[in-house]
Amino acid sequence: MHAWPRPELPSLPGESSAPCLFDTASQSLIEAVTGDTARLYVCGITPYDATHMGHAATYVAYDTLQRVWRDAGLTVHYAQNITDIDDPLLERATDTGVSWRDLADEQVELFRADMESLSVIPPDEFVAVTEVIAPIAAAVDRMLREGTAYTVATPESDEGDDVYFDIAAAEASVPWTLGEESGYDRQTMEALSAERGGDPERSGKRDPLDPLLWRAAREGEPSWRSPMGDGRPGWHIECSVIALRELGADFTVQGGGSDLIFPHHELSAGHAVALSGKPLARVFSHTGMVAYQGEKMSKSLGNLVLVSALRRDGVDPRQIRLAILENHYRSDWEWTSETLTRAAQRLERWNTGFISAVDNGEIAASVVRHLRDALRMDLDTPEAVRILDDAAEHGVDEPSVLRSAIELLLGIRLNS
Incomplete structure (x- = not known):
């Protein structure tokens, strides 16, 4: 197949x-x-x-x-x-x-x-x-x-x-x-x-x-x-x-x-x-x-949030992926409308924060090192997201390096 x-x-x-x-x-x-x-x-x-x-x-x-x-x-x-x-x-x-x-x-x-x-x-x-x-x-x-x-x-x-x-x-x-x-x-x-x-x-x-x-x-x-x-x-x-x-x-x-x-x-x-x-x-x-809605998402309960339905409604799949990544993979968590709103806002911040170089911004290579450290420790994507949120707020010296890191390690391709 x-x-x-x-x-x-x-x-x-x-x-x-x-x-x-x-x-x-x-x-x-x-x-x-x-x-x-x-x-x-x-x-x-x-x-x-x-x-x-x-x-x-x-x-x-x-x-x-x-x-x-x-x-x-x-x-x-x-x-x-x-x-x-x-x-x-x-x-x-x-x-x-x-x-x-x-x-x-x-x-x-x-x-x-x-x-x-x-x-x-x-x-x-x-x-x-x-x-x-x-x-x-x-x-x-x-x-x-x-x-x-x-x-x-x-x-x-x-x-x-x-x-x-x-x-x-x-x-x-x-x-x-x-x-x-x-x-x-x-x-x-x-x-x-x-x-x-x-x-x-x-x-x-x-x-x-x-x-x-x-x-x-x-x-x-x-x-x-x-x-x-x-x-x-x-x-x-x-x-x-x-x-x-x-x-x-x-x-x-x-x-x-x-x-x-x-x-x-x-x-x-x-x-x-x-x-x-x-x-x-x-x-x-x-x-x-x-x-979802206070119950474990399951087929038997019928309380399913479908990726295809979100896509049909015009949701950017990158937002769906970011919404997932803000939670540690081993944790139980709940999907809400606020989950998707946070992801959409985060994607916008990263898209704007990693476009232009900032002379007094963070060193991109250091951010990548911290990002790798977080992911090597039991795939700590919430910590990786926090690191990138902070970097987007302060700016970095080589934003192209961060865009590549986000695409390779988190599967999110930012706007050019």
């Missing part, structure tokens, strides 16, 4: 180094580097209701990470999936009376346009689940043969039985333990599993938390051939297989929203270790949640 056009990135004088990121598993800052190539996997959208501000905040955060890595002289290898077959997508297609394929294609194209407008560097591999059904099925079949998966009787299917991951068997045979990433207790995990696509009440499972790997075909649902019979993948296994295929094991950063910590990232990591025998990633990184 093709992604979207890559923005041009200016060069910047001086030297930088790899950033430190907060790792959910260890609850500590870890240098996000694994050699000369930084390998990044960020979970993609399920293509309906794209692209809301929660999506945008996540992809802008990991775009900032890409930019900091590139400024440090590292090569970046970035992979992202698209969950273009899953229960929520099928339910939305049924509710709206359109084909699930048409809905997915339409929403993916909208997502591409939104990402391009926000100057997000595209993934090197942009992989739809429906493009890798065969490798996923082969991975599930292997796990069955190796004893880290089992079948559960499924009378409602004529094609075979559902297949589940055996958490206990995996813990006994590979270097992985349930909870090592999230740190959650079992009660919390069972509650989150029920809320986030799991089926802890399913009879026949060995453990309520065992996740679905392969769903045997049901009447009226799309399905694909596999060694287990016709069916389709479960949710977590798709990311495990795509990440291992595109990036290999033990890659640099696994990223996504904090609502993916459990079950998705925890169990994706478990699947990957069962298949590779190695950790999935060095750093497990998560973005905060975006609220």
